[in-house]
Amino acid sequence: MSDSDGKKTLGLRGAPARPGNVKQSFSHGRTKNVVVETKRKRVVVPKPVGAKTGTGSNASLGDPKKRPAGITDSEMERRLKAVQAARARETEEAEARASEEKARAEDRERRRAEAEAKEAEERQREENLKAKAEEDARRKQEAEAAAVAAAAPAPAVQPASAKMPNTKGGAPAPVARKKEGDREETNKRNKGNDDRRSGKLTVNQALTGGEGGRQRSMAQMKRKQERQRQKAMGGTVEREKVVRNVNLPPAIVVSELANRMAERVGAVVKALMTNGMMVTQNETIDADTAELIIEEFGHKVVRVSDADVEDVIKEEVDDPKDLVTRPPVITIMGHVDHGKTSLLDAIRKAKVQSGEAGGITQHIGAYQVKTDNDQVLTFLDTPGHAAFTSMRSRGAQVTDIVVLVVAADDAVMPQTIEAINHAKAAKVPMIVAINKIDKYEANPDKVRTDLLQHEVIVEKMSGEVQDVEVSAATGQGLDELLEAISLQAELLELKANPNRAAVGAVIEAQLDVGRGPVATVLVQNGTLRQGDIFVVGEQYGKVRALINDQGERVKEAGPSVPVEVLGLNGTPGAGDVLNVTDTEAQAREIAEYREKAAKDKRAAAGAATTLEQLMATAKADADVSELPLLIKADVQGSAEAILQAMEKIGNDEVRVRVLHSGVGAITDTDVGLAEASNAPIIGFNVRANASARATANQKGVEIRYYSVIYDMVDDVKAAASGLLSNEIREHFIGYASIKEVFKVTGVGKVAGCLVTEGKASRAAGVRLLRDDVVIHEGTLKTLKRFKDEVAEVPSGQECGMAFENYEDIRAGDVIEIFTREEVVRTLD
């Protein structure tokens, strides 16, 4: 208990002589005296009367007899002291509490008074403001009445400010200030503090939105700073109010409404609240409510529907006297191997003067032929039902006539029936082409009777459907077929108005490395011209060039003419409709609207998937095994056709799941995705680029190449049934890259190549790849090593190659050399 030992730290108890002094001791013997304010309380302890004992110091210890046993006097004294100290502390605390309570009550009272004063002041100010606004309005009206001729837009502003006092700057402040007393002064000071605080934008404020946690945009901050600057420069400045035309769709988000009016979001929310609408800035309000608010802010309402942007391309009805006959558009459909491709090729070869363009025939997805009686017919060069339906599902009905191919040595098959149903669904007339009539086992009458079962009654069976016996192999009956088509076209009275803005449908579209996005468009009405501005699906552009099916540049394309269109900003989808617009702004607006609408639709569909479908698939997954696939194709049309074909494959036990389908070369990304899902990659007329090839090899990802959809479908079917062993039907032999192209008289174009992989073989099949996309497949005309014709050229050596019937070769192209092995299929 001694304070002189120098070890005790701060304490009160040890210095009775100087009660306000405390001695502090530090290390190395340093000490310090600190004067502390001590509150001494007199503690009144009642003295027990008969407690006088000899020990004096024990005066207050009570009767030692009553003490519990074993407690010494000193112990008793210590306890007594402790009791006294505790009592003293209690009294002290009670006193402190009382005074604190009092102070708090006073503070509350003061604050209430202040608040009341403030409120009164606010009310006063508002009244003044209203009075002033009314006065202003009255004066303006008078002024207006005086100046009859002058139509000033300003009055529109004033009523707004009268109604919405809070949206204005501090304009009415001076009026109020005059009438306010000292309280105004304090208020002003407080306000000044506020201003100073918000003027300095702290990171915290910026992040949390400053006062009240409200989000402040950059623009808001700027406006605020500007207001303060103006205030500092010359008191309050009345800003010129701009009356805006506010485009109002059927529903609008509050913040967007504020944005369109260029008003503060907070002000708009407030205005809505005064109108009884409790909404936040992210909620959507209907057009009627929004109109009310817009008028309150003094702006003009322009009601629009989002879809209104499409109005500029609304279908206009042509005057019958403007209409002229247009060529029919024909699609060839039928069962696999019944000869669709052969028929298209036969018609094309027979009727297109391919010699004119140096023998180079262009594949653009459609071509035109002229019959002997000068009738022009447009054939869609994409056989198959998938292409037909995918186009139709996108709203493009391009086909006027369906030619149904049925092989005479076979009969009506599942896909024949499918084709019949498609044609019927699209209400497109049919012509039956009974093919392979040259074959010995051909039995055309069986085909005719077979068709009866499917409600197709051909003319020979006294029906209405024209039937023609043809042979794609010999060319027999081709003219009759074309004749039948012309006749059908005449019956249909197909007409169009060439003198109007063009409307067309995309047959195929692809991203060409050199030319950018390219779309083959079949003009359906009007005339598409170079320089026309258009919107097509979610894309838009200006026609930079038009290329016809002969590969020639043309200035314009009329009804039923297929052309390649260059000048798009992106790749549209097959079946997308093209419309010519007046201005680029219109085209862009429509494209953007459609893109947004499509995105919203996808988002909505995605949301639906998450709940119900996910459950359904999860359930289905339990007992269905899946074959995941990744598909890359040369053109959008093929990708879609493949996708649809793949979706159809599968039964209760197996199912094909396409992870991704796209256009262009197979890349590292594709390989990565395939590896992650343990899926093979299918390349349709495209190849993997060098790096993707290496990655695939390394990671063991299988890449299969196809150029015939049906082969692919068959293989996938087999794989899905778990029955396809890794048999290879096509053997890769080598790659050669073209270094230079020479023109040799008598031979044509010859490619100077370097064999980069494997070997080149004269007898093998060859494909020409440009940017990893197959652009030609055929055979070699020559394979030369120096001057000699050779059978093979090994890797690392140079050679000269020329293609049979194909001359569009360029330096940088790659030649793929392969052989095909006919594999007897054990599956159907």
Ligand code: GDP
């Ligand atoms: P697609 O699958 O319907 O396009 O049929 P293709 O055009 O690929 O023809 C399938 C097979 O039938 C090919 O081997 C053709 O050579 C053959 N082919 C097509 N048309 C005829 C024909 O008129 N006569 C004969 N003999 N064979 C034909």
